[in-house]
Amino acid sequence: MNTKFSYIDLIHRRSSRRSYKPEFLSDKIQDQVNEIIVTVPTGLFGTDSSFRLIHKSMAADQKIKPGTYGFISGAQHFIVGKTIPGAEAFVDFGYRMEWIILQLTGLGLGTCWLGGTFTRSEFASLVDLQGNEVIPAITPVGYATERRSIRDRLIRLGAGSKNRKPWAELFFDGDFDQPLDRLQIGEYATALEMVRLAPSASNKQPWRVIKADNAFHFYLQRTAGYGRMFPAIDLQRVDMGIALGHFELSVRELQLSGHFQAADPGIAHPEGTEYTLSWV
CATH class of the missing domain: 3.40.109.30 (putative nitroreductase (tm1586), domain 2)
Incomplete structure (x- = not known):
């Protein structure tokens, strides 16, 4: 799927958003997100990984409480990715998931890479994790609030999110x-x-x-x-x-x-x- 924006523009526009409006994505937007997921390019090493859009109602139906330790608020949808662990597989996973995130940025949706601050076992139950598969990272997907919450600003300050090495x-x-x-x-x-x-x-x-x-x-x-x-x-x-x-x-x-x-x-x-x- 191609966006109407340049990737260079999307890279500049993308930022980690942790506060979301508590609303579900429309069926049309969910279809667009799923189209992005199924058209993600193959990784540089050709390893396998897969991604799935989930929403909180799925978790409620299964009496599961996926959490992000308070790092994300309001989000009703997440994209969860999984792969079989390996040096090349982890590189491919990052390559592919960032492509998805940039596409979502082009749709005007907020995202945030989460690699450690989520309850892996609960999210694993929602994507039918098999054998030795792992979930390296997830992202919330939704409409970010106009203003960042105080918690979000403190997290960004603590991580130095705006700072880049020279x-x-x-x-x-x-x-x-x-x-x-x-x-x-x-x-x-x-x-x-x-x-x-x-x-x-x-x-x-x-x-x-x-x-x-x-x-x-x-x-x-x-x-x-x-x-x-x-x-x-x-x-x-x-x-x-x-x-x-x-x-x-x-x-x-x-x-x-x-x-x-x-x-x-x-x-x-x-x-x-x-x-x-x-x-x-």
Whole structure:
């Protein structure tokens, strides 16, 4: 499904909304959301994941109380995603779910990535979780209130949601010691800026990119100790999928050539840093 907006515009417009008007989506809008879900592109590694739109009445019918520990208020609908855990699967999950979220932004709907602040067992009951499947993240879907609640503003303040790391900490030229000069890479600077604006768990922004020759190499720089609470779910790989998606959607819109592939350049990198993919 294509939106009437540019993806670059949608990336700028998207923000995490935690307060919603307590109203159900119309049947027409639900149909549009479901169309988005079934047309989500395949992930970069080709792994399987699935997404489902649910509403609170489904939970009430089953006497289930899905919760978000007070982080979300008013929302009547959620999109719940599931996958079989694996390094590549988590990247694909982030890539695919962010595409869905950007499409929802184009419909004027509010969303908010939730990777840890929801009751997984209750949501699992609503999507018929099978075998070793896991739910890496969910998002509320609905009409955000005009004003953010005090709780929402405090959460954003605590997470530093508006803050993004400067270019010199994220993007490099040739190796991890030389910051990349955005004035030397033409329109690719716009694509990297869209990476910089990507949402991430606890706003850790774990992506790093090295430009070497005519390629952009993407790395995951792990946050020490992060993820111990949910060892079965690698939220920072989910974050990498979001960043990769932002880059690809932007370069396609800018009509720049290239594609993602595994092409590890063997560049020395800091401890805790892992190669992911390259744009060549």
